[in-house]
Amino acid sequence: MPAPAPDHPEPLLRLDRVTKSFGAHRAVDAVSLDLAPGEFLCLLGPSGCGKSTLLRLLAGFETPDAGTIRLGGEDLTGLPPHRRPVNMMFQSYALFPHMSVAQNLAYGLQGLGHSRSAIAERVQGLLRLVKLEGFGARRPDKLSGGQRQRVALARALAREPQLLLLDEPLGALDRALREETQGELRALQRRLGTGFVVVTHDPEEAMALADRIGVMDRGRLVQVGPARDLYERPASRFVAGLLGDVNLIAGFLESAVGAMRSVRTELGPIRAVASEALSGAELGDPVVVAVRPERMRFGAGDNALAGTLVDAAYLGDRMRRQVRMADGTVLRASASLPEEAAGPAVGDSISPGFAPEDGWILPA
């Protein structure tokens, strides 16, 4: 990792080749990452990819085998959790069941030299922040799931951490509440200006929340960037598939010059944009062309292929079609704002295709 350029402010958080193994299993493998002050980062990946371990390393519940964790220029690597200016919201919320909501919120404020009245005032402020005024005397088991989630969030914010870690913060909420809470969480983060690192396995949630998403796979941080970059310009098949549905057409590289390349496939020649990962690729190398279903078009034009419509489903906000190609692969196409007139019928021969700039060539 290069040293920060003088005109760049020191990042809030800097991970440098952080590694953690459990026995022979490398849970976190040489992860380097910078977080700007006030940035909202989501760590996304399937279960077991190491994202939760990385969060526990940041909180201090695990110690890295190698690498350093710096926060605001200060080395945190060896510090125990209770000495770190970092707080965490737990997936299970971990509210103390033997304490009232107000006692839960006050827990992190005790022992800092605040007066009793100052703590009470701050607790009231936190209750207002998460819209739970009047709930201070309740026990956590007398709250709904959404209210508990807000208490957990308020408790983690009580000490005004520079960095807040959130482990699947919306995982236990039902779908409708989750979307509403995403907006609230985002607004809260903007207002406080606290750096947020959220762990989630839900790509839609990551895209809705984060300034940047870090995708993890088997302990490695494989790509970091804004949602649009990851969705439209994924660095690998894994990232492409993780963030949403994608058609993958296998083939071999036919021309190796420029950004726009030709790929020889069973379905015919295809022109598409090459990813950076192919900069060293040679003619004849196996590749895949990734195309999002919503980028598929029908009719004559670029990359027009030949197939048979095998399924068409009206989903209200979009039309989903499946096309079986000559070699047996099935491509999916989705069109928003379904047209009123009936399109091609199931069984018709049709010609799916896509604009060359909508195809993205990745290493196979």
Next chain:
Amino acid sequence: MTPFNRAALTLGLSFLYAPIVVLIVYSFNDSRLVTVWGGFSTRWYGVLFADAPLLASALVSLEVATLSAAIAAALGTLAALALDRHGRFSGRGAFTGLLYAPMVMPEVITGLSLLLLFVGLDVERGVSTIVIAHATFGTGFVAVVVGARLKGLDRSLEDAAADLGAGPLRVFCSVTLPLIAPALAAGFLLAFTLSLDDLVIASFVSGPGATTLPMRLYSQVRLGVNPEINAASTLLIAAVSLVVLGASWLSARRGVGAAV
């Protein structure tokens, strides 16, 4: 419930409790002869409460039970914490076995070995030696009860406390201890009753002047059973039942200790 099951249950319960019921009934016998019913009376309870040596023994028993259960509760909790919290340290299996062994060891052997130890160390035998002996097996029981509770405890509660700035001692006192308190109390009561009704080990390790209630009753029975013994036994049964009920109520209670 089928008739067969009903019969089996009745038979089983009679087998277990008929002797105790007979004993309780005969404690209210007016007759001096234990086996002849002479009408209802509580006069043997009166005789019992005038029997100074018997009352002194009861006090010794209560003292021993309280002290040994307190020691067992402290040591058992520490042992359970070590077993639960320090993963697979070397010697964990051996430590677990050693902790639980006194629970299944024949009492004669425990008693004899402790006697040999005390004689070898030239310790004066009395209340203190009985307390130590009872604490050895009580510790195992407390460790089992508290260990089960620790296993069910959400570890993220302690993580959350540490994350909110609490050092290890504050985490233990403000989060762990309140959450395992019901199990701790249940373990204490269990150790208390086990101490209260132990005869064999106490007989081995007691000295002059330290006669527990079971020892007193046993020596009186050898001179002949009288209804006063029945009355004393009835009270002992009542005390033990109350404590055991309290212990099971505490370990079953989920409200306060349950993780949300």
